[in-house]
Each structure stands twice: as C-alpha cells, then as structure tokens.
Amino acid sequence: WQEMRWLLVQRAADHDQIDLELLNLRQEIVVRRLDLTVVRQSGWEGDALERxxxxxxxxxxxxxxxxxxxxxxxxxxxxxxxxxxxxxDGEPIDSWADLVSVVRRSPGQTLQMDVLRQGLRQQLTVRPSAVDDRGREIGRIGASVRDGGEAREQLMITVRYGPVSALGKALGETWDKSAFTLVMIGRMITGEVSWRNISGPVTIADYAGQSAKLGLDYYLKFLALVSISLGVLNLLPIPILDGGHLLYYLVEIIKRGPVSERTMEIGQQIGLAFLIMLMAFAFYNDINRLFSG
Incomplete structure (x- = not known):
C-alpha cells in the first residue's frame, strides 16, 4: 500500500491519468483509469489517496x-x-465502522445507545462532542475500539532485503524522493503547489511521535525522509547554504577569479532573508495546523 501511495503521488506530478490493473473479487484482472488532476487542483494539500x-x-x-x-x-x-x-437511536450497529459513522454525523446531538454489558442490555445517553475536521464539523465521543491488532497483523506484509539489494533499494528511494522534493519546490515557486505544505518543527515533532508509535522501522524511515528534505534544501543554490558556496565556486571557475566581497555580502543577505521567510511560513503553518486540528 505504501509503495502504491508513493507511485501515485509521483505520477500525479506530471500525469493527468493513470491506468490501474486490478484483481477483483471474481479473480478477474480489470483495468481502471484514474484521474490524477484532482491532486494538483487541491494544491497537494492533505492525503493524496483520500483526494x-x-x-x-x-x-x-x-x-x-x-x-x-x-x-x-x-x-x-x-x-x-x-x-x-x-x-x-434504534439503528442496528453491526461493526465499529457503523458506530463511527453514526457518531461522526451527529455532532452535538443526543443519542440513545443500547449496549451489552456483562450479558445485560443497558441504554445510555451520549452526546458526541463537535470537533472541526478540515473545515467540516464532525462528532466524537472519545472512545476507541477494543484492540484489533490480530486482524491488522494478518494484513501486514514485511518485506526484507539482503545487504546488497537493501543498499540499491535505499539509493533508489533516496534519488526518487530527492528528485520529487526538487519538483515540489519548483511547483511551489510557480504557484502550482500550496505553500501550506511547508512544515516546521512542531509538525515534524508531531509526525515523529506518530511514527515512533507505529514502530522503529516507521520512525527511522521518517527520520530518513526529513534528512533527505533538509539535504536537498541545503544544496539549493542559495547564498548562506552549502549550495550557495558551490554556486560561488562555479562562478569563480567561469570568470576565473574570486567573487567580490560586496557580491558575497549581498548574496548572504538575500539568502538570510529567504531562510527567515521560509521559517516564518513553516511556523505559521505549524500554528495554523495546531489550532485548526
């Protein structure tokens, strides 16, 4: 599933449609065409697969x-x-999904809930709290399902690689994510991708905590993604960053002489202003996500 998510996100960057080859419940192979333009139209905000x-x-x-x-x-x-x-409210509840569905569509409403407790049927009155979910009001009661870990474990697949193949896989993923990061940066500059996708330390810490709860492998993968993003950013040809120094070296090679101190000073000021603006966007987005939920 993770691999499919990543491939669809990559294709959505430069394709309008994609053909999916599926195996249906009758064990027949069918082809379905998926419209990818909705991902770009949303400014790449939110979960691409949900879009x-x-x-x-x-x-x-x-x-x-x-x-x-x-x-x-x-x-x-x-x-x-x-x-x-x-x-x-008299509506039979056959699964946890049914329960969630009724609660979500009933924010602030009084519900009569029939429960079975130690073999005895009881009726309780519950009023779901109204919470904001991406601009839409939904209901929540603050209860979780009894551990469904066994059912989830049956659907989990662990893929293992040998040392050599793992190195090749790691290099390939690093290249893909680095290239995709550059594409997204370019589209932010041209306005095709929303600047609200930029995350700061608050969001990074939140995602780090969520990934750590899922397991060490998820946590390490998240750290690798952050490292790749920072590495790509650091190599951009912006004065004050390492990429800016490489740019100066390239200019010196072309002109066969050192860059003037005045030019370097102006470049440092421009680079610093850019980083401050970037950090301001990141903190603004973090605070906005924090208060909007």
Whole structure:
C-alpha cells in the first residue's frame, strides 16, 4: 500500500491519468483509469489517496469499546471498556465502522445507545462532542475500539532485503524522493503547489511521535525522509547554504577569479532573508495546523 501511495503521488506530478490493473473479487484482472488532476487542483494539500477517493481496506471489527478517554462524551455517558454497542437511536450497529459513522454525523446531538454489558442490555445517553475536521464539523465521543491488532497483523506484509539489494533499494528511494522534493519546490515557486505544505518543527515533532508509535522501522524511515528534505534544501543554490558556496565556486571557475566581497555580502543577505521567510511560513503553518486540528 505504501509503495502504491508513493507511485501515485509521483505520477500525479506530471500525469493527468493513470491506468490501474486490478484483481477483483471474481479473480478477474480489470483495468481502471484514474484521474490524477484532482491532486494538483487541491494544491497537494492533505492525503493524496483520500483526494483520489482511495482508502485502505480495514477489517471488520466488532463494536466493542476498548478504552474511554478522560473527560470525554463517552465517559460522561457512562460507557465502559468491554461494552458492546447494539443500537443507536434504534439503528442496528453491526461493526465499529457503523458506530463511527453514526457518531461522526451527529455532532452535538443526543443519542440513545443500547449496549451489552456483562450479558445485560443497558441504554445510555451520549452526546458526541463537535470537533472541526478540515473545515467540516464532525462528532466524537472519545472512545476507541477494543484492540484489533490480530486482524491488522494478518494484513501486514514485511518485506526484507539482503545487504546488497537493501543498499540499491535505499539509493533508489533516496534519488526518487530527492528528485520529487526538487519538483515540489519548483511547483511551489510557480504557484502550482500550496505553500501550506511547508512544515516546521512542531509538525515534524508531531509526525515523529506518530511514527515512533507505529514502530522503529516507521520512525527511522521518517527520520530518513526529513534528512533527505533538509539535504536537498541545503544544496539549493542559495547564498548562506552549502549550495550557495558551490554556486560561488562555479562562478569563480567561469570568470576565473574570486567573487567580490560586496557580491558575497549581498548574496548572504538575500539568502538570510529567504531562510527567515521560509521559517516564518513553516511556523505559521505549524500554528495554523495546531489550532485548526
């Protein structure tokens, strides 16, 4: 799934459509054409696959409460770990997805929830809190599903490489992500990609924490992605960065003489102004994401 996500994002940068070869439930190979222009039209904001209408298959989980957050709507209603939700306002709840669907579309509304607790049926009143989700108001009760780890583990695939093949794979991914970063920087300059995609230390720390919760391999991969992005940025031909020094060396080779101190001073000022502007954008985006949720 991760590989497909990355390939679709890459293709969306310079293709309007792409053909997907699929194996359907009848074990037949079918070809479906996917419109990629919606990704570029969104300014590359948000999840590209979500913009394309694609989502990862999720195993069916029973509507059993795993944990309840403190000071949440679920706690106020008296929900407890182990409760199985049977109905909400008379609507049968057969899976956790059904429960989430009803709660999300009912922000601030009073719901009658029938649960099965230790073999006894009880009715509770819950009022989902209204939260903002990318400009849309949805409901949440602050409860999580009972661990569905076993179902998830059955869908997980671990791909392992030998030392030599791993090195080749790492070099290939580094090249691909470096080239894609340059393409995105170019499109930000031309206005095709929103500057809201720039992230600062707050967002990086948030994503680092999320990746660490998923496991060491996810965390290391995230650190590698950050390192590649910083490396590409550092090599841009901007005075004050390493790429700026390389630019000066190139100018000296062409003119066969050193760059004047005045030129270097002006270049340093321009480079510093650019970095300050970039940091300001990053902090603004971080704060905006923090308060908008």
């Amino acid at each position: 394309l209408g694609l989502g990862l298959y999720r195993p069916r989980l029973p509507p059993v409460i795993g944990s309840v957050s403190a000071s949440s709507a679920a706690q106020a209603a008296g929900l407890q770990s182990g409760d199985e939700v049977l109905e909400i």
